[in-house]
Amino acid sequence: MLDIRVSRRQGSFQVNADFKTQNTGITALFGPSGAGKTSVINMVAGLIRPDRGRIVVQDRVLFDSDRGIDLPPEKRSIGYIFQDGRLFPHLTVRSNLIYGMRLTPPDRRCIGFDQVVGLLGIQHLLERRPARLSGGEKQRVAIGRALLTSPRLLLMDEPLSSLDEGRKEDVLPFVAKLPSAFSIPILYVTHAVDEIQRLADCLVLMESGKSIAAGNVHEMIGRIQCRVVVGVSDNPSLETC
């Protein structure tokens, strides 16, 4: 499903991520702030370029430095939900939602407008502008906008981190429903253990720019908690989830 091996130097910071997953649900990319998680998904989305490596999503090679392949973001069919929503302020919610849908060839569209709007509960917001939405509503619209491009993979970069504790429930249940409703795998960046417990099936652990372990969420969660307590680096070998 997802086969990522990338390295990139950013100033004095080196990002080395290497993991594979067959997971069709939510894979969490977990690690402390500054571990390079966002850099990794930006490379998957094509927003930044790895120095070396290979990115394969659903058997499609998006980037391969050896073969000189580097698809631009608009050709990757990858939905991206940013931490800060990034809705277009000059467009209504409806126009935001169909922005990417209209750019997707009709024969590739497999997700319907009404289905998305219904599932995310944003019917009553369609004619509003983003400035008049709450944080949770914005993120739901952002999820809908990405889904409507019928992507092969959804990237989520801490989509709840800009919300208040109470408002996270405005979004979290909707995220949990996505894999079964649309059968799109999700790579979910977070540093919150409770989000992983509620959402993720698989987990990739990152630290100081490196992916250091990957595996089933139930096996991994114990290791995370150990690491939090002990704070030592453990076995760097990576399993397949």
Add this chain to the structure above:
Amino acid sequence: MEAFALTALEVEALSLSLWVSGWAVVGSLPAGIAVAWVLARFKFPGKILLDGLVHLPLVLPPVVTGYTLLVLMGRNGPIGSLLQKTLGLSFSFSWKGAALASAVMAFPLLVRAVRLSIESVDQGLEAAARTLGARPLRVFFTVTLPLVMPGVLAGVILAFARSLSEFGATITFVSNIPGQTRTLPLALYTLTQVPGGEAGALRLCVISVLLALLAIIGSEVLSRHLDHRLRG
């Protein structure tokens, strides 16, 4: 009230000024937006030189700009003769030359306003549009340009006002021909040079002030209105 009535010559100067300035702005707007975009978003060798060239008319004596235009774009100039031969387009001693001189003089103001505006657009929005399937050019027209509209409008009005007040480069490049190149400031100057021209000069003076004031207030009101719309 007699004293406030414009003579035919003064009306001619006023309408010529509006015509020339209008064309100066319309003609230079696409180039202005393109240069502003390049300066705001790209790094390349020679960028500082382009930036300098664009801003040159702001700091050079206008007569230098006018003379440079005369040398380059005049009937025997390297660019002027080429345009004459290929497109049949001649700038010398016509309103087109006055519009060109105004456009060159107003260009830095236009580029500056648009560039600042482009720099203030969150590049994250442009990245988001890319991930939604939009190619860079589409991103520019559907995201960047609508978001910089307040800046473009401010730039347009500023450039229009600057064109209306253009004097030195115009008179040097295309001289002072009634009905062709004698715009408002040139007509005013002419009136101050002839006996009994004081009343006319004063009238044109008042009109110039009013036009400039109108432009500044108009740009302020419009950009506030657009800002308000963007913020919902």
